Amino acid sequence: MPELPTTRRGSATSRRILDAAAEEFAQRGIAGARVERITAAARTNKAQLYSYFGSKDGLFDAVIADRVRDSTAAIPFDADDLAGWAVRLYDQGLHQPELVRLIAWTRLERRPSGRWFDGSEHIPKLAAIAEAQAAGRLRAGDPFDLIVLVIAMASAWGPASSVYTATADEPAAEHDRRRALLRDCVARAVAP
Template sequence: MTDERGQRRIRSDGQATRRRLLDAAAREFADHGIAGARVDRIAEQARANKSQLYSHFPSKEALFDAVLAEHVDALTDTAPLTPHDLPGYAVRLYDAYLADPALVRLATWNRLERRPTGALFPGSHDSTKIAALVERQADATLTPDIDAEDIHSMVIAMAMTWSAASITTTGTASEGQQIHHRRRSSLREAVRRAFVDRPDV
């Protein structure tokens, strides 16, 4: 019979294995997509076996879902929507995409392989964000001439201008800070001019 200390060790080992699997899967999915990813490569990179992988995740698709959800949650924590400071929100998104390019690649694979149309993340908390933007429109902080849902979508797209999904230029953290400063300033000003009614906001 396993004592309490042994059970804690087993749980700890299981959590560590799950962590390694998620990290290895993030790299694999970002590089190869869902169809191209191989569970044997993920298990090998995680210093685990396929049996351990499937004990944590019932399928490769479920593993992808867990990886993507973790990255999206991290983005929400790093760059929460600030409807009173939409330009600042866009800049924080830029920094988050720069720091975690895997997130954009995972989202792109999700779009290409699973959701070619419609909302990329159905059932997300976007409705709460949209409502917050509507409130800012009501107090004249944001332009009322553009639908709040469209404002939300366009700000995200603007922040992704130099992301891993860009069809023009993809920025990297290794670029000089002067370049990033210029892009942040351009993004901040573009969002302000497009959506903020009062220039002092």
């Protein structure tokens, strides 16, 4: 049913819809999002949205795919500097909370248990970790568990934190203090 746009104009519209939808879904979730608000923000209409994405759910899927795609490359993974990687994740949560919130909505509204996605996005990381472990530069333990744990630590103050969500407008000293703690704790946790 959903048909991708074929003209230049259509692609631009589809792009605006994706951006507007990302914001709306990040803010309100799937059930809370309003198609009408999305089309208004994207300066288009519902017929267009439905012809490109088929349904509200289909649009959500498209938004997730879109955002995951260009965010995976944004923070290069380094099995030998997990502490630094964690700090970079902390900063990403501060400045681009959207994706984290989209992921959290998916977890709550769609996948209450198991892997968030198919997990394929982590495969290269798993190999890098196994290698670093074999070379004795990283502690023992299931590589996937290690990734999960490090991501959890980096997300401690993130947009889905159950205790405290940090924001970019806090004093820099606060962030520095957290970054230092995070870096040190991750380093200790994963040391060989």
